[in-house]
Amino acid sequence: MANEGHQRKDAIIIGAGISGLCAAKLLTDSGLDVVVLEARDRVGGRTYTWVDPSVGYVDLGASYVGPTQDRLLRIAKELGVKNYRINEDERMVWIEKGKCYAHDDYYPSFWNPLITLDMNHVIREWDRIGDTIPVEAPWSAPDAEMLDNTTVKEWIEKNVWTETIKNFCRVQCELNVTAEPHELSLLFFLWYIKQCGGFMRISSTDNGGQERKFVGGAQQISIKMLEKLGQDRVKLESPVSLIEQDDQGVRVTTVQGDKYEGKHVILAMAPSMSQRIIYSPALPAKRNQLIQRAPMGSVMKCLLYYKKQFWKDREFCGSTLSVDPECPFIYSLDDTKPDGSHPALICFVAADKCRDFVHLSKDQRRDRVCQYYSIAFNSEEALQPINYVEKNWMEEQYSGGCYTTTFPPGMLTKYGRSVNRSCLTIMPALRDFWETR
Ligand SMILES: Cc1cc2nc3c(=O)[nH]c(=O)nc-3n(C[C@H](O)[C@H](O)[C@H](O)COP(=O)(O)OP(=O)(O)OC[C@H]3O[C@@H](n4cnc5c(N)ncnc54)[C@H](O)[C@@H]3O)c2cc1C
CATH class of the missing domain: 3.50.50.60 (FAD/NAD(P)-binding domain)
Structure with a gap:
């Protein structure tokens, strides 16, 4: 040139x-x-839409958009890029200790009331502390230094009583910022959640961060x-x-x-x-x-394509949250196109799970995900995908990892x-x- x-x-x-x-x-x-x-x-x-006859189009990078992302929604509208709502009308699945629990609300009715109390306490505390953190200047929060010098793991150890919710907290770090609790400053983590509108906003599909996708890809x-x-x-x-x-x-x-x-x-x-x-x-x-x-986080997106949305036949919407350390993914969603074509499930493998996953072959990774879908949706059909697509963002030299930058303690x-x-x-x-x- x-x-x-x-x-x-x-x-x-x-x-x-x-x-x-x-x-x-x-x-x-x-x-x-x-x-x-x-x-x-x-x-x-970090937005990358792969187009191929076998899948139509698929977002291998960023995909979801929801309320509070007003600038992105505005520019997309101006450019004529339409969006559609992610379906969560049927039941969701909670995966724990190799078993699945179907539920309609954000989380299942736990048999042990202590677990429900523990979950409510964590969500309330994270939002309460988040309220004290100014979005534009998190370092000026009243307890900024103490919060910044504490890892999320330390907070969990001190404030969470049950194993289920300790695992739930770990998964929230992996899911939202693709890093482990011991890697993250509590100030950073709660500031991040606050910027996304609070815990329920960042975690939800309806009225939350995963509410919509762009038709044709981001x-x-x-x-x-x-x-x-x-x-x-x-x-x-x-x-x-x-x-x-x-x-x-x-x-x-x-x-x-x-x-x-x-x-x-x-x-x-x-x-x-x-x-x-x-x-x-x-x-x-x-x-x-x-x-x-x-540093950038560690994440891989894995997509399994099927002949039909077999999970819907069993009144599941395709959304799962896994607090099971053995399950390779932490989260899944239905990724079928809005016109019903290319039935698919997408899942996220993040943080340490992603760092371990890269040592398996592509076929082994596909099989591990299928195995857990068959547990989640109680179906043999999960073991018969017609196509598998994955994207490991850890290997992208001009992103360094994904989704985002993370801040370790004190930083x-x-x-x-x-x-x-x-x-x-x-x-x-x-x-x-x-x-x-
Ligand atoms: C798997 C995954 C899932 C995600 N999910 C979501 C989601 O659902 N919703 C959401 O809101 N966000 C999500 N994100 C995050 C979102 O993608 C990013 O926040 C956003 O795309 C960042 O855009 P950017 O333009 O700031 O940075 P980038 O998209 O990283 O753009 C930076 C550009 O700089 C280029 N570059 C780097 N070095 C150089 C150099 N030396 N010279 C020239 N160019 C250079 C890069 O190639 C790149 O194109 C996700 C990201 C990933 C990867």
């Missing part, structure tokens, strides 16, 4: 995930001249933004390796040696991914250390302020955007 240094851009945006492309769209709509540099050969980043949002921006503004297969800044502006160099000059740079990627870039001058000290201390109070502090000047158009929303 020719050296494009002579075309000085208003902004160079690094990363063509939803964040980078939204920034590009906003700035372009405001009349500014931008270029987006993307390492992969596709847009979408990556379409990025693909449609690419179409609007035009191929000239979005350069694929352009991993950035160097950012230089001086009084005149910024110069960005890709691994191939292409150079772009601009007034501003927007880094639109997970913090840990920005470690691969060399900065001249060096990043501010705290930002330099922050990006070394914010948010010491380095958190550097997360949203700009290393360069904030562009007025973006500042206005954030301040009015």
